[in-house]
Amino acid sequence: xxxxxxxxxxxxxxxxxxxxxxxxxxxxxxxxxxxxxxxxxxxxxxxxxxxxxxxxxxxxxxxxxxxxxxxxxxxxxxxxxxxxxxxxxxxxxxxxxxxxxxxxxx
Amino acid sequence: xxxxxxxxxxxxxxxxxxxxxxxxxxxxxxxxxxxxxxxxxxxxxxxxxxxxxxxxxxxxxxxxxxxxxxxxxxxxxxxxxxxxxxxxxxxxxxxxxxxxxxxxxxxxxxxxxxxxxxxx
Numbered sequence: 001x002x003x004x005x006x007x008x009x010x011x012x013x014x015x016x017x018x019x020x021x022x023x024x025x026x027x028x029x030x031x032x033x034x035x036x037x038x039x040x041x042x043x044x045x046x047x048x049x050x051x052x053x054x055x056x057x058x059x060x061x062x063x064x065x066x067x068x069x070x071x072x073x074x075x076x077x078x079x080x081x082x083x084x085x086x087x088x089x090x091x092x093x094x095x096x097x098x099x100x101x102x103x104x105x106x
Numbered sequence: 107x108x109x110x111x112x113x114x115x116x117x118x119x120x121x122x123x124x125x126x127x128x129x130x131x132x133x134x135x136x137x138x139x140x141x142x143x144x145x146x147x148x149x150x151x152x153x154x155x156x157x158x159x160x161x162x163x164x165x166x167x168x169x170x171x172x173x174x175x176x177x178x179x180x181x182x183x184x185x186x187x188x189x190x191x192x193x194x195x196x197x198x199x200x201x202x203x204x205x206x207x208x209x210x211x212x213x214x215x216x217x218x219x220x221x222x223x224x225x226x
Binding site: 001030031033035037042043044045048049052054086088089090093094095096097098099100 | 143145152153154155158166168169170202206207210211212213214216217218219
């Protein structure tokens with residue numbers, strides 16, 4: 001079965017750039033998206049179709065996907081960005097989520 | 107604005123069937139641009155996809171749950187449903203329903219989630 005691998009945690013200082021990776025076999029051949037989930041809330045998509053940003057999502061969120069790795073980049077990270085982030089892709093007939101990355105802003 | 111709302115028992119006994127319904131408002135479930143899906147999340151853990159259904163009734167399931175899962179759709183009520191058989195404590199989780207946007211391969215709207223506990 002297809003798997004997506006994320007680092008369990010990433011730390012960043014306020015105002016700096018955070019990068020969260022998601023690895024999977026030939027992931028670049030698929031669309032990758034990213035969800036942000038804060039405690040007690042439903043996930044919210046912040047990036048879809050590799051690099052598209054939904055309405056209302058700040059410009060500091062960006063994404064890329066090539067080879068075996070998709071990357072979510074948060075520029076000028078703010079305290080409000082502290083959350084769990086999940087990557088997701090569609091593989092043949094199944095939806096696959098990464099294990100999630102806890103972003104700490106400190 | 108599309109809204110999804112999960113409903114169903116919050117407590118299910120081991121070996122019984124978990125049944126949940128997702129009611130869609132603010133848009134028709136019959137639109138051909140979307141599929142409809144269930145996802146779950148055990149406390150403190152990550153997201154696990156359960157399955158999805160088209161408005162014509164075709165389904166795709168997580169292989170690890172396929173033998174126990176049935177997802178159905180009722181377009182007349184603008185609802186879709188989840189049944190998970192033979193539950194154990196490992197099925198205790200927050201269950202989310204979500205809308206899958208075709209052609210972009212992502213969930214664009216989610217319900218608020220409902221906690222289902224499996225316990226005697």
